[in-house]
Amino acid sequence: MDFALKDKTVLVTGASGGIGRALAESFLEEGARVALQGHTQFDAMQHWLAKKSADQRDRSLCLRGDLSNSDDCDQIVATISETWGRLDVCIANAGHWPPDDIPLHAMDPQRMRRTLEVNLLGSAWTARAFLKLLASTGPRDDGHGASLIFVGSTAGRYGERHHADYATAKAGLTGLMATLKHEIVDIDPFGRVNCIEPGWTVTHKARPDLLEAESLQRVLATMPLRQLGRATDIARTALYLASPTLARHVTGQTLVVAGGMEGRMRWQPGQVDENAVKQRLAQDEAPGLSRPP
Numbered sequence: 001m002d003f004a005l006k007d008k009t010v011l012v013t014g015a016s017g018g019i020g021r022a023l024a025e026s027f028l029e030e031g032a033r034v035a036l037q038g039h040t041q042f043d044a045m046q047h048w049l050a051k052k053s054a055d056q057r058d059r060s061l062c063l064r065g066d067l068s069n070s071d072d073c074d075q076i077v078a079t080i081s082e083t084w085g086r087l088d089v090c091i092a093n094a095g096h097w098p099p100d101d102i103p104l105h106a107m108d109p110q111r112m113r114r115t116l117e118v119n120l121l122g123s124a125w126t127a128r129a130f131l132k133l134l135a136s137t138g139p140r141d142d143g144h145g146a147s148l149i150f151v152g153s154t155a156g157r158y159g160e161r162h163h164a165d166y167a168t169a170k171a172g173l174t175g176l177m178a179t180l181k182h183e184i185v186d187i188d189p190f191g192r193v194n195c196i197e198p199g200w201t202v203t204h205k206a207r208p209d210l211l212e213a214e215s216l217q218r219v220l221a222t223m224p225l226r227q228l229g230r231a232t233d234i235a236r237t238a239l240y241l242a243s244p245t246l247a248r249h250v251t252g253q254t255l256v257v258a259g260g261m262e263g264r265m266r267w268q269p270g271q272v273d274e275n276a277v278k279q280r281l282a283q284d285e286a287p288g289l290s291r292p293p
């Protein structure tokens, strides 16, 4: 299948992470020129890339930066511009899920701020730098529109108990996408903005606790496909959304790649006290109390 991505220039943020690595690999396999952004794991990312073929290395660029800092985003995109002259596809994939389970009422404001800065503002600064460059280069002359892709999370759709910071940041991407789909066409009439929401996704950095039987039962409970997603599932979806031919008429959409997940399982088996439920119902039916219609 031809995604028409050969020689297109692509930025993958968070390419030092699990999903980002699969994204970079897939776009390199399609013949694109790929800028890989890393932060704390930058050296490991370079090491991984060094094992790729000479052809793929020649089409790659490794860039370091903290995306919660808008200057770093501008610098990364400026380097791409100096090297390749333009940027056709931008995948704002970098993100951080703070592992500690903390309800909002006990959450340090610093954690809330940092999570929003990395996941929401980091994506916004990335998009801003990309659109700024697009505004200066103008659209391609072959009619292949630019593509901006955010990587959100099902946490933004269903919420995630004890991770209000992360769920809020990811939900914010929906508003950003819905706005930027209008702004991009003022710069590039065929430009598109979309979002991918992964569910539980195994990567080379997968959290081993996900594979424990109890976790599996819990995370797969509302998923018809009863499988954990793989990083390549996200990468293939991104190839489609980035393709100026296959997804030519697709913008402002969120593709949920989560095995059909329908929400989070709130109560574990045994946590619902049937007698208490019946007792409460009987109380509500007592004389003087109104019954629901």
Ligand SMILES: NC(=O)c1ccc[n+]([C@@H]2O[C@H](COP(=O)([O-])OP(=O)(O)OC[C@H]3O[C@@H](n4cnc5c(N)ncnc54)[C@H](OP(=O)(O)O)[C@@H]3O)[C@@H](O)[C@H]2O)c1
Pocket (backbone or CB within 6 Å): 013, 014, 015, 016, 017, 018, 019, 020, 037, 038, 039, 040, 041, 042, 065, 066, 067, 068, 093, 094, 095, 096, 097, 118, 122, 151, 152, 153, 154, 197, 198, 199, 200, 201, 202, 203, 205
């Ligand atoms: N895996 C899942 O189950 C899952 C589910 C839903 C959504 N997602 C989303 O998918 C995306 C990728 O997740 P992943 O599983 O691949 O996570 P990961 O392995 O932890 O990778 C995260 C990436 O983001 C980068 N990053 C984090 N904070 C950064 C910052 N301040 N500045 C620059 N880069 C930063 C990391 O860079 P360094 O490591 O170099 O610091 C790394 O490359 C994230 O947005 C995540 O929220 C993942």
